Amino acid sequence: MAAAGDGPWLDGAAGRLVRPYQVSNGRTRPSTALDLLSHVMATGVTPLxxxxxxxxxxxxxxxxxxxxxxxxxxxxxxxxxxxxxxSDLVDCGALTTKPPTFHHNPTDRSLLEAVLDGLRRQL
Structure with a gap:
């Protein structure tokens, strides 16, 4: 049975009923360069x-x-x-993207320790 809020696309026992390659029509490369830390935001444009x-x-x-x-x-x-x-949504103008910005060195030891401390507090 599907868990509450999952809709018809997930099944508790079987997992995802629609495989990821079907969601992207078999495509594996986005047309827009996106990083995992890139920010995306709706523009208000309705996709056609x-x-x-x-x-x-x-x-x-x-x-x-x-x-x-x-x-x-x-x-x-x-x-x-x-x-x-x-990237489909960016291509049709429904989303805008902003590359990640780092105000500090992302490999700075003090920054990484602060992130680790925050994660420990969450657990």
Whole structure:
């Protein structure tokens, strides 16, 4: 049986009923360069033509700026498939993207320790 809120696309015993390659129509490369930390946000433009249910869900998640990784987690899809879906939405003007910005060195030891401390507090 599907868990509450999962809709018809997930089954508790079998997993995802629609395989990821079907969601992206077999495509493995996005047309727009997206990093997992890139932020995407809806523009308010209504996409023309048919979009699948995953496109609609992704667009709803992007009402506020959100990272590609967060969208993938919410959709329960691999990051590569999520990038293809998001690039479709960027191509039709429904999403805008912003590359990740680092105000500090992302490999700075103090920054990494702060992230680790935050994660420990969450557990």
């Amino acid at each position: 033509g048919y979009l699948g249910p995953e496109h609609t869900q992704a667009l709803e998640l992007c009402r506020d700026p959100v990272s590609v990784a967060e969208v993938a987690a919410h959709l329960k899809l691999p990051a590569a498939v999520t990038k293809v879906l998001l």
